[in-house]
Amino acid sequence: MQYQKITPIFLEKIKAIVGADAVFTDEETLINYNHDETEDLKYNPEVVVKPKNAQEISGLLKLCNEAMVPLTPRGGGTGLSGGALPVFGGVLLSMEKFKAILSIDTENLQATVEPGVITEEFINAVAAHGLLYPVDPSSKGSCFIGGNVAHGSGGPRVVKYGTIREYILNLEVVLPTGEVIWTGANTLKYASGYNLTQLMIGSEGTLGVVTKIVTKLVPKSQHSVLMLGSFAENESACAAVSAIFRAGVTPSALEFMERRGVEWVIRFDDIKFDLKDGVNAFLMIEFDGDDLDVIFKDCERVNAVLEAQGCTEVLFADTAQQKEELWRMRRTMAESVKSNSVYKEEDTVVPRAALPKLINGIKEIGGRYGFESVCYGHAGDGNLHVNIIKAGMSDEDWKNKLKDGIKEIFELTSALGGTISGEHGIGLVQKEFMPIKYSEVHLNLMRSIKQAFDPQGILNPGKIF
Amino acid sequence: MQYQKITPIFLEKIKAIVGADAVFTDEETLINYNHDETEDLKYNPEVVVKPKNAQEISGLLKLCNEAMVPLTPRGGGTGLSGGALPVFGGVLLSMEKFKAILSIDTENLQATVEPGVITEEFINAVAAHGLLYPVDPSSKGSCFIGGNVAHGSGGPRVVKYGTIREYILNLEVVLPTGEVIWTGANTLKYASGYNLTQLMIGSEGTLGVVTKIVTKLVPKSQHSVLMLGSFAENESACAAVSAIFRAGVTPSALEFMERRGVEWVIRFDDIKFDLKDGVNAFLMIEFDGDDLDVIFKDCERVNAVLEAQGCTEVLFADTAQQKEELWRMRRTMAESVKSNSVYKEEDTVVPRAALPKLINGIKEIGGRYGFESVCYGHAGDGNLHVNIIKAGMSDEDWKNKLKDGIKEIFELTSALGGTISGEHGIGLVQKEFMPIKYSEVHLNLMRSIKQAFDPQGILNPGKIF
Numbered sequence: 001m002q003y004q005k006i007t008p009i010f011l012e013k014i015k016a017i018v019g020a021d022a023v024f025t026d027e028e029t030l031i032n033y034n035h036d037e038t039e040d041l042k043y044n045p046e047v048v049v050k051p052k053n054a055q056e057i058s059g060l061l062k063l064c065n066e067a068m069v070p071l072t073p074r075g076g077g078t079g080l081s082g083g084a085l086p087v088f089g090g091v092l093l094s095m096e097k098f099k100a101i102l103s104i105d106t107e108n109l110q111a112t113v114e115p116g117v118i119t120e121e122f123i124n125a126v127a128a129h130g131l132l133y134p135v136d137p138s139s140k141g142s143c144f145i146g147g148n149v150a151h152g153s154g155g156p157r158v159v160k161y162g163t164i165r166e167y168i169l170n171l172e173v174v175l176p177t178g179e180v181i182w183t184g185a186n187t188l189k190y191a192s193g194y195n196l197t198q199l200m201i202g203s204e205g206t207l208g209v210v211t212k213i214v215t216k217l218v219p220k221s222q223h224s225v226l227m228l229g230s231f232a233e234n235e236s237a238c239a240a241v242s243a244i245f246r247a248g249v250t251p252s253a254l255e256f257m258e259r260r261g262v263e264w265v266i267r268f269d270d271i272k273f274d275l276k277d278g279v280n281a282f283l284m285i286e287f288d289g290d291d292l293d294v295i296f297k298d299c300e301r302v303n304a305v306l307e308a309q310g311c312t313e314v315l316f317a318d319t320a321q322q323k324e325e326l327w328r329m330r331r332t333m334a335e336s337v338k339s340n341s342v343y344k345e346e347d348t349v350v351p352r353a354a355l356p357k358l359i360n361g362i363k364e365i366g367g368r369y370g371f372e373s374v375c376y377g378h379a380g381d382g383n384l385h386v387n388i389i390k391a392g393m394s395d396e397d398w399k400n401k402l403k404d405g406i407k408e409i410f411e412l413t414s415a416l417g418g419t420i421s422g423e424h425g426i427g428l429v430q431k432e433f434m435p436i437k438y439s440e441v442h443l444n445l446m447r448s449i450k451q452a453f454d455p456q457g458i459l460n461p462g463k464i465f
Numbered sequence: 466m467q468y469q470k471i472t473p474i475f476l477e478k479i480k481a482i483v484g485a486d487a488v489f490t491d492e493e494t495l496i497n498y499n500h501d502e503t504e505d506l507k508y509n510p511e512v513v514v515k516p517k518n519a520q521e522i523s524g525l526l527k528l529c530n531e532a533m534v535p536l537t538p539r540g541g542g543t544g545l546s547g548g549a550l551p552v553f554g555g556v557l558l559s560m561e562k563f564k565a566i567l568s569i570d571t572e573n574l575q576a577t578v579e580p581g582v583i584t585e586e587f588i589n590a591v592a593a594h595g596l597l598y599p600v601d602p603s604s605k606g607s608c609f610i611g612g613n614v615a616h617g618s619g620g621p622r623v624v625k626y627g628t629i630r631e632y633i634l635n636l637e638v639v640l641p642t643g644e645v646i647w648t649g650a651n652t653l654k655y656a657s658g659y660n661l662t663q664l665m666i667g668s669e670g671t672l673g674v675v676t677k678i679v680t681k682l683v684p685k686s687q688h689s690v691l692m693l694g695s696f697a698e699n700e701s702a703c704a705a706v707s708a709i710f711r712a713g714v715t716p717s718a719l720e721f722m723e724r725r726g727v728e729w730v731i732r733f734d735d736i737k738f739d740l741k742d743g744v745n746a747f748l749m750i751e752f753d754g755d756d757l758d759v760i761f762k763d764c765e766r767v768n769a770v771l772e773a774q775g776c777t778e779v780l781f782a783d784t785a786q787q788k789e790e791l792w793r794m795r796r797t798m799a800e801s802v803k804s805n806s807v808y809k810e811e812d813t814v815v816p817r818a819a820l821p822k823l824i825n826g827i828k829e830i831g832g833r834y835g836f837e838s839v840c841y842g843h844a845g846d847g848n849l850h851v852n853i854i855k856a857g858m859s860d861e862d863w864k865n866k867l868k869d870g871i872k873e874i875f876e877l878t879s880a881l882g883g884t885i886s887g888e889h890g891i892g893l894v895q896k897e898f899m900p901i902k903y904s905e906v907h908l909n910l911m912r913s914i915k916q917a918f919d920p921q922g923i924l925n926p927g928k929i930f
Contacts, residue, residue: 107707107818108847130713152656163654165663166631179906185884187814188846189628191617191667192884192902193891193929194911198630198663202656219713242572248595248684248755290713291759349652353572381653382573419650419657426658437657441644446659448917452910464658 003088003461004068006046014049014091017059022097024048033092036079037139038429039344043085045072045092052097054172054180054211061209061459062178064091070461073205075115075147078139080345081427083151083204087462095146098211101125109217110169110186115146115210132220134161137423138331146210152202154423156253156286156330159380161218165201172212173200176454186214199449204425205460207453221288224252225295226317226326229306230279234258234363234375237281238355240309241379244285245352247305249298253286254380256355261333261374261387268340269332271325279312283379284330333376334385342390342398346406348413349422352382361412362386369405370397383422403432410436426464434465468553468926469533471511479514479556482524487562489513498557501544502604503894504809508550510537510557517562519637519645519676526674526924527643529556535926538670540580540612543604545810546892548616548669552927560611563676566590574682575634575651580611580675597685599626602888603796611675617667619888621718621751621795624845626683630666637677638665641919651679664914669890670925672918686753689717690760691782691791694771695744699723699828699840702746703820705774706844709750710817712770714763718751719845721820726798726839726852733805734797736790744777748844749795798841799850807855807863811871813878814887817847826877827851834870835862848887868897875901891929899930 015023024030025047034044051057064071070090077084086092098116105111106129113122120140126133134157135148147153149171154163171183173196183196190197200207231237237256244254259280265271285302287295303314317323337343350358359375362384366373370393377385386409390398410420410433420426420433434443443465450457450465480488489495490512499509516522529536535555542549551557563581570576571594578587585605591598600613601620612618614636619628636648638661648661655662665672696702702721709719724745730736750767752760768779782788802808815823824840827849831838835858842850851874855863875885875898885891885898899908908930915922915930 105816105818106711108816109710110816152654152660154654154656158654162627162631165660166627175906175910179904181904181907181910185814185879185902186816186882187848187884187887188817189617189619189623189814189843189848189887190884191619191812191886191888191890192895193667193899194672194914195617195630195663195667196907196910198660198666201663202658202660207659219710219715245574245684246571250684291756291762294756294759297756347656349650349654351570351573351575351651352653353570378654383652383654414650417651419652419655421656422652422654423656425656430657434658437650439644439646441640442646442661445640445646445661445917449659449914452913452917 002068003070003090006069006090010067010069011047013063014047014060017063018049018051018056022050033074033094036077036082036084038080038082041082041085041428043087044089045086046089048092048094050094050097054174057174057209057211058178058180060091060093061174061176064458065177065456068456068458070458072460073209075144075150076118076142078143079147079151079427080424081421082429083425083427083463085428087428093209095144104129110214111217112212112214113145115144115213117145119143119145119148126217127220130220131217133167133215133217135164135167138334145213149201149210149213150203150205151425152423154378154383156255156378158378159254160250160252165198167216168197168201168213169216170214171197171200171210173208173210175208176459188216202425204427204463206450206463222290223292223295224286224288225299226323227285227299227302228315228326229283229285229311230313231281231311232278234281234359235356236310237283238359238379240283240306240311241355242353243305243309244302247301249301251285251380252288253284255284255330255377256379256384257282257284257330257333257376258374261376262329264336264340264374265329265332268336271329271332273329284326337374337387344388346386346388346409347421347424348386348409348418349381349383350413350416350418352380354416354418355379355382355384357416358384358413362409365405365408369401371402371405381422382418407433407436428463431464467533468535468555471534471555475532475534476512478528479512479525482528483514483516483521487515498539498559501542501547501549503545503547506547506550506893508552509554510551511554513557513559515559515562519639522639522674522676523643523645525556525558526639526641529923530642530921533921533923535923537925538674540609540615541583541607543608544612544616544892545889547894548890548892548928550893552893558674560609569594575679576682577677577679578610580609580614580678582610584608584610584613591682592685595685596682598632598680598682600629600632603799610678614666614675614678615668615670616890617888619843619848621720621843623843624719625715625717630663632681633662633666633678634681635679636662636665636675638673638675640673641924653681669892669928671915671928687755688757688760689751689753690764691788692750692764692767693780693791694748694750694776695778696746696776697743699746699824700821701775702748703824703844705748705771705776706820707818708770708774709767712766714766716750716845717753718749720749720795720842721844721849722747722749722795722798722841723839726841727794729801729805729839730794730797733801736794736797738794749791802839802852809853811851811853811874812886812889813851813874813883814846814848815878815881815883817845819881819883820844820847820849822881823849823878827874830870830873834866836867836870846887847883872898872901893928896929
């Protein structure tokens with residue numbers, strides 16, 4: 001695509017649509033919006049625009065579409081695949097003014113919310129009505145719900161409550177050509193033509209700009225119990241994961257953490273934890289429900305499974321504070337590794353019984369390429385985040401050889417029945433690995449869908465493929 | 466599109482691909498495959514072909530694509546929207562030889578199954594491993610799982626377990642141009658580009674022919690309790706539905722039945738039931754779980770809600786036989802109405818709190834147009850099947866005026882936040898109503914997606930739009 005640069009006249013046209021006070025070209029703002037949480041990537045936009053409603057976005061998209069100016073939508077800027085980076089410059093569309101929770105419908109257990117609402121704020125708002133919106137990525141304190149939709153984000157509760165796909169009922173979307181549609185209906189079931197709601201979820205802002213979101217809600221459980229199982233080996237902890245489900249129980253969270261991740265959060269994040277010798281891996285297992293007796297029965301069943309799988313110690317978090325400390329340890333891990341090492345994060349996912357093969361394979365590949373890794377994640381879903389650490393790798397190898405190692409990791413996930421991202425998306429940083437998973441025919445189908453929505457290719461160009 | 470008729474030479478080419486014994490042109494076969502369970506529709510195919518693997522289907526599609534011969538895939542033939550009817554003649558592709566359950570993976574709680582497997586047989590096969598595949602439409606004894614995928618089929622358990630979308634992880638699909646792809650990965654999470662798995666679900670065989678299906682499974686509950694609540698009015702029964710969920714409980718099924726439907730199954734289907742005077746509507750409410758005490762607590766909470774909502778009597782099905790009798794009553798209803806009256810079935814769905822307005826509106830519209838109706842369905846999902854009965858309507862009005870009445874019903878569902886099909890699909894019979902729900906821009910997006918997959922328009926033409 002041949003994109004056009006933004007001229008002073010074009011800038012005036014933008015101001016005419018959104019108002020001069022919503023348009024920023026100062027250096028400081030451009031720098032603030034030139035990166036997300038993905039490592040090592042910076043792309044300056046030519047202008048940052050902060051519209052306040054769908055109509056303004058429609059005007060903006062029509063304008064950009066006519067002038068062949070690229071436009072990149074951005075949520076909370078917490079992405080880990082570079083999805084919100086304006087690779088070709090142009091307009092950076094920040095959704096930060098879309099902050100309204102428009103309705104919490106306790107009759108239908110639904111809510112309508114704008115995409116710029118911070119996920120945790122939404123979770124808290126519905127919790128005040130005794131309801132649960134269970135999609136809570138680790139970045140929930142700063143990510144936007146619109147970004148979660150765009151990336152098909154997950155979090156620990158997917159294992160019991162399902163992915164974000166099961167909670168998004170309907171979306172108001174501004175198409176790249178400026179038209180506004182609702183993708184579906186506010187219903188739990190929908191068999192009325194191609195499901196554009198589902199197509200939008202995980203499309204990473206390349207098919208349209210979401211301006212309203214209708215979510216399903218479920219009753220919030222009254223109780224939860226959190227257990228922490230210690231293992232001598234990664235492999236036995238990973239093998240315990242599928243054994244837990246085979247026992248017929250469904251935890252509300254089942255997270256894996258490698259010893260090294262725990263060491264880092266203890267060292268850098270002021271988290272108190274008695275890390276014992278000989279313990280090399282942990283499983284955090286949570287059960288929730290309305291009946292404590294039932295929860296304890298499930299815990300007992302899991303306890304027996306853990307013992308049989310070589311778990312050396314099981315700890316119960318008794319108080320709300322203990323629970324929150326353990327969760328904070330898990331949530332802080334990415335940030336901790338990131339702040340204290342040169343690293344790259346990959347988001348592998350496999351059928352859960354393949355986790356032992358996956359983690360052993362990652363370590364074996366690391367051994368051959370000379371990188372180390374800290375692994376943790378939503379093991380209950382087979383979703384393992386791999387933080388690759390530079391460690392003793394030379395700068396040159398890090399720059400030139402690491403890619404081959406990452407490619408091998410993705411080839412492994414793919415061979416195990418998995419894929420190259422479970423919840424972070426493809427964005428900019430995984431797109432070169434797409435051919436591992438997809439044939440050219442398959443990629444061309446995706447490209448034709450993009451073409452159908454965005455014939456000029458102006459919306460979030462350079463992402464996915 | 467200008468489709469070509471099948472010539473004797475073309476027939477020989479088909480035989481060369483699938484074998485002569487898989488190709489049928491005799492009158493009896495053509496008639497057997499010229500209809501589904503949709504009322505009043507018959508379209509003869511030119512040839513019925515019964516391939517046995519994806520490779521043969523690939524060859525067949527390439528052949529049809531080159532020669533501009535339409536091809537219509539068909540599952541169990543139980544569809545209610547005419548989706549499997551060969552409107553333009555051509556090849557009728559029966560999936561009846563795809564009958565293998567390829568694996569039940571108890572490690573990962575997944576199964577791989579061919580699309581011609583009868584849904585109930587699959588449910589029973591996984592149940593033998595203590596597992597549940599919860600998608601069970603009323604036609605489960607004869608429908609194919611592939612047809613369920615194509616139509617986004619549901620059934621009573623959606624209300625607790627979610628729709629078929631949450632159980633289909635990955636699909637092997639033969640594209641209209643003959644290439645074979647897997648749409649996704651065998652994983653619970655997936656954020657790796659556009660989700661073609663979700664796009665295929667509910668696309669009614671217009672984008673590709675599904676040849677393998679990977680499903681998620683969940684642990685099967687050990688107990689269930691079924692209650693039947695009686696009401697004097699449709700409206701109060703419908704109003705009780707959202708009140709039940711507001712009480713914080715989630716039934717595993719919540720079905721509505723109008724008195725008239727119960728009368729019909731008693732009269733025509735040899736079902737014994739003590740139908741009392743003054744009772745005009747029923748709610749069937751099921752709870753399942755592993756702990757009977759918890760189930761009974763939920764039943765008590767619902768009992769209190771039902772009383773407050775004007776329920777006149779609550780009956781508990783004590784034995785497995787009583788449960789099955791009640792379920793048979795509900796499942797038989799469609800068949801019963803169908804066999805004993807001139808009728809049309811519509812598949813309305815709204816947010817569940819809107820059910821009272823929906824059912825009152827349907828009756829009011831019927832009053833104006835002179836048709837009667839029997840309503841029943843998955844009220845917990847807001848999904849109401851409307852069986853329109855000819856009753857005193859003249860033949861001419863039935864033929865000419867009824868459509869306007871149906872249009873009004875769909876306008877009502879749409880105005881209530883709902884849509885024109887919850888689980889039966891659009892197929893042939895609802896497509897004229899699509900503009901009620903969708904703008905031309907929206908329909909054009911769907912058409913462009915079709916174009917991307919099927920540039921010549923040979924696969925299941927004439928459906929959806």
